Amino acid sequence: MARKWSLSARRTPTKAGLEARAYGPEGDVVIRIEGITKQYVMGHATVNALRGIDLLIRTNEYLAIMGPSGSGKSTLMNLLGCLDTPTSGRYEFNGRDVAGMEDAELAEIRNREVGFVFQTFNLLPRSTSLQNVELPLIYAGVPPEERRERAAEALISVGLMDRLHHKPNELSGGQRQRVAIARALVNRPSILLADEPTGNLDSRTGEEIMALFENLYEMGHTILLVTHEEEIARHARRIVRLRDGKLESDTRWNDD
Ligand code: ADP
Numbered sequence: 001m002a003r004k005w006s007l008s009a010r011r012t013p014t015k016a017g018l019e020a021r022a023y024g025p026e027g028d029v030v031i032r033i034e035g036i037t038k039q040y041v042m043g044h045a046t047v048n049a050l051r052g053i054d055l056l057i058r059t060n061e062y063l064a065i066m067g068p069s070g071s072g073k074s075t076l077m078n079l080l081g082c083l084d085t086p087t088s089g090r091y092e093f094n095g096r097d098v099a100g101m102e103d104a105e106l107a108e109i110r111n112r113e114v115g116f117v118f119q120t121f122n123l124l125p126r127s128t129s130l131q132n133v134e135l136p137l138i139y140a141g142v143p144p145e146e147r148r149e150r151a152a153e154a155l156i157s158v159g160l161m162d163r164l165h166h167k168p169n170e171l172s173g174g175q176r177q178r179v180a181i182a183r184a185l186v187n188r189p190s191i192l193l194a195d196e197p198t199g200n201l202d203s204r205t206g207e208e209i210m211a212l213f214e215n216l217y218e219m220g221h222t223i224l225l226v227t228h229e230e231e232i233a234r235h236a237r238r239i240v241r242l243r244d245g246k247l248e249s250d251t252r253w254n255d256d
């Protein structure tokens, strides 16, 4: 599938593009799930974590998943990120049926197509920003020189040009999360999944990270955010609410 964006080339949204967004996204479908269920079997008890979810996510959507604790947000996120497979239902990622895939195939999609950002950053503590961001490219078999270049480019794109050789403990929380975002983006994934990305940050730093996501969205990225904070979710353009493993509401609004 052709990439419509690159890390460095900021795509200026055209007027037509903005209008298309305003009247409903018409981008390619990235994720299509239908009737997804997930059961966890615990001894004799079965937990129905997801009870029939339908969701369509298109290129360049910016979506927040909300819901009370235990409503199935993380379970859904894990399925969408190909970290787990559903008990039943259909799941297509970029047109490929992933619901029945084996672990190795899932891992390949996950590594190539999904960028993860976590609440706790999950950086390697003894490695520099550059080394942390290079990691997914090592897994992808990218040669060293290109790896460095792309990692540096990703770090520059998140505003860390002067922090390439710092280790996580030499960085602020906001800077660590920027490194994590650069790492998530360096493989040019189809979708960016962020689970409570501002959960460990003070509110001002959280807003800076949200400004960065806004920038990435403007560049054409597809962003899916899990949060329990209304204020954070308001940055997205669509909010999906879960309750007891079901979709309670799905609200979209215009860019303005
Ligand atoms: P949320 O992220 O919205 O808090 P989760 O997706 O983590 O919700 O959990 C949904 C339900 O599934 C909860 O009842 C939770 O206890 C249960 N659950 C989640 N993960 C597991 C697991 N690995 N094994 C058993 N039950 C689980």
Ligand code: MG
Residues within 6 Å of the ligand: 073, 074, 075
């Ligand atoms: Mg959770």
